[in-house]
Amino acid sequence: MSIEVKAPVFPESVADGTIATWHKQPGEAVKRDELLVDIETDKVVLEVVAQSDGVIKEIIKAEGDTILSAEVIAIFEAGAEGSASADEPAPAAQSAAQESSSADDLKVNPAARKLAEEKGVSLADVKSSGKDGRITKEDVLNHLKTPEPAPAQVATAAPAAPQSAPAPVVSAPVIPSFNQGERAEKRVPMTRLRATIAKRLVSAQQNAAMLTTYNEVDMKAVMDLRKQYKDMFEKKHDGVRLGFMSFFVKAATEALKRFPSVNASIDGNDVVYHGYQDIGVAVSTEKGLVVPVLRDVDAMGLADIERSITDFAGKAREAKLGIEEMQGGTFTITNGGTFGSLMSTPILNPPQTAILGMHKIQDRPMAINGQVEIRPMMYLALSYDHRMIDGKEAVQFLVTIKELLEDPARILLDI
Incomplete structure (x- = not known):
């Protein structure tokens, strides 16, 4: 069944938004509540998540495009099977992934899931504090702050200071670096904010x-x-x-x-x-x-x-x-x-x-x-x-x- 993916309804003070990042591409497998796209407005960044399992059939609005409130930005095929994403484990690592497959049954915010994947955290080990037992990004951060006995795990733990918390889901354009003595220029578009x-x-x-x-x-x-x-x-x-x-x-x-x-x-x-x-x-x-x-x-x-x-x-x-x-x-x-x-x-x-x-x-x-x-x-x-x-x-x-x-x-x- 084809479903229209629409931009959120913007408040009266926000005229339009910009497609910041597509986290899924056409044909790529998507799970329910998984983050599809980030939309940047003049004031905040809004997330659009999948309403069911399936695949993106077509992206109508590309990154950088300006969109209006509730405008259709993609077509989603519910129930369809897609290809594995680049972030999914290689076959050699699938046995380890199966051990934590029970985490997929948990209620998890998209930002929390993304952070857990980046940090190699098993969501089954994270203590939830959200509504109806939902795991939030703060829960994952708190889990990372908990000292681990094994040195290898300590090395991957996030610093305890809040100032060192991971960057927002939507990262700002990174300031380019240059090699010493390099006479070069790199043009980076200014963010909407x-x-x-x-x-x-x-x-x-x-x-x-x-x-x-x-x-x-x-x-x-x-x-x-x-x-x-x-x-x-x-x-x-x-x-x-x-x-x-x-x-x-x-x-x-x-x-x-x-x-x-x-x-x-x-x-x-x-x-x-x-x-x-x-x-x-x-x-x-x-x-x-x-x-x-x-x-x-x-x-x-x-x-x-x-x-x-x-x-x-x-x-x-x-x-x-x-x-x-x-x-x-x-x-x-x-x-x-x-x-x-x-x-x-x-x-x-x-x-x-x-x-x-x-x-x-x-x-x-x-x-x-x-x-x-x-x-x-x-x-x-x-x-x-x-x-x-x-x-x-x-x-x-x-x-x-x-x-x-x-x-x-x-x-x-x-x-």
């Missing part, structure tokens, strides 16, 4: 009267507080670690309530004032910068913020962020300090009118009560749209954040 980021950044600079004001904050009080309570905090909140970002988010929330113009946006000739604080947190991925949004931050505690940021970062690295998780937002925070940046000028995230830039914490000599002391200092940068925000408001907003961070008890006391 990177092109969209570039377009928005240029638009922000062209359409806004953007200015940046700077200040510096003494991080000693926050660092002392974190050092004193981080173990209790982690124990109390089921392993959630107390980081610096939650303090900045809460300080920014208080400052936004005091300076509504900084929390506003411009829509044509209208100014839209928001009676809530939805703060976007910029996350860097291999495919580019994405900004998931924390909703109603005023009602969130430090643990809620840290947990949400950790979840967003994990989803971003695996290209699993939903479009709805990146829409909206009344203010943005970006942290270049994680990469060692000492000072930078962040660019606005339209239609927002301001963005806060965090930077590297560095010990510097400071004059404290007439004495020179070494303090952990961070430069802060606030870029803002001068059409909406006056310099006085911008400076006072940034000073408010500085004061709240240097005396974090004021965040809790709302003073």
Whole structure:
């Protein structure tokens, strides 16, 4: 039976998408729930999986083609038998594969299956945590992090640090390497996400009267507080670690309530004032910068913020962020300090009118009560749209954040 393979229904904010990668070719055997194709949009990467066993009869939209919402991209022949894929084991290895054939009966997400195949992991050994016992990609990663007694297995285990997690299913174009002394050029097409980021950044600079004001904050009080309570905090909140970002988010929330113009946006000739604080947190991925949004931050505690940021970062690295998780937002925070940046000028995230830039914490000599002391200092940068925000408001907003961070008890006391 022939079935039309269609692109997912895109949200209203997404006009079209691009075929990124076909994981199966015509005539190649496909199993139910196996990944067929990745579709890249301006904001996220979407996966299309097989609804039943069979083969792809015809690919209508090739890699690089632009497609519309729900457009037919291939014809699938359900129940048909196809040739073995290049990824299937050679005959000499089939006896070993048969031992783990029971894994095919498990409920497995396509991304989890692909990662397990790449890492040589038997899905029968992976502990599932998904709905209805489904094995997720996170389950495979957790399995890889578990120490193995045999040295050969330890050598293939994935590093425990989340930053070293495998790349998303859809990899960004790899930066080409060159031999020493080679005078060559290699042209690589820009990804759709990177092109969209570039377009928005240029638009922000062209359409806004953007200015940046700077200040510096003494991080000693926050660092002392974190050092004193981080173990209790982690124990109390089921392993959630107390980081610096939650303090900045809460300080920014208080400052936004005091300076509504900084929390506003411009829509044509209208100014839209928001009676809530939805703060976007910029996350860097291999495919580019994405900004998931924390909703109603005023009602969130430090643990809620840290947990949400950790979840967003994990989803971003695996290209699993939903479009709805990146829409909206009344203010943005970006942290270049994680990469060692000492000072930078962040660019606005339209239609927002301001963005806060965090930077590297560095010990510097400071004059404290007439004495020179070494303090952990961070430069802060606030870029803002001068059409909406006056310099006085911008400076006072940034000073408010500085004061709240240097005396974090004021965040809790709302003073």
